[in-house]
Amino acid sequence: MTTRWTMTVDCTDPAVVARFWSIALRYVEADPPRGWDSWESWLVDQGVPEDEWNDGASLSDPDGVLPSISFLKVPEPRTTKNRLHLDLQVSGGRDKPAEQRETAIRQEAERLIEAGATVVHEATQDGVLDHLWMADPEGNDFCVV
Structure with missing residues (x-):
């Protein structure tokens, strides 16, 4: 049995990078957690301050077959060549x-x-x-x- 996996990309602006990769891979924004109509309503319900709403983003394969990809805000910029691409x-x-x-x-x-x-x-x-x-x-x- 294989291990289920996803990929996370560290970045300084998750919205920008996620928008690019949604175009590149023809992915869509991941659905919000069950019970919420939107990511905004989930963030509000969780008490996440509005200035932290761009700390992450998530994309999924519209067909639900391929792995999802998350984008996580980190303070440091990329400094060397990726070892995985x-x-x-x-x-x-x-x-x-x-x-x-x-x-x-x-x-x-x-x-x-x-x-x-x-x-x-x-x-x-x-x-x-x-x-x-x-x-x-x-x-x-x-x-x-």
Whole structure:
């Protein structure tokens, strides 16, 4: 039996980073806990001061299949390269023609750049685009493959 898991991203502005990743992964804001109509009503009920409402955010797969992702406010900025990152697999795999893979990677990268990402590095193999190393709005690494 496998272990159920989720992922948490430390960040300085959970709302901004969660908004980017909702676009990147096509995820949605997680539902509030049972018994509450909204996250705002839950926060009020729990007595959380309004200036702490952006201390976290949570996204979920709209189909309910893939792991959820949380975003947690931390005081320190990112300072080194991530040791763990997501690969957004959009190209269809290396069995597809190189031109087709490159087109899919570049189209996805443009969509993500519009959402606030930046390209860090273009990785090629034998002169053919293999993947793009990118960063989200707070500099967290991910690849478009």
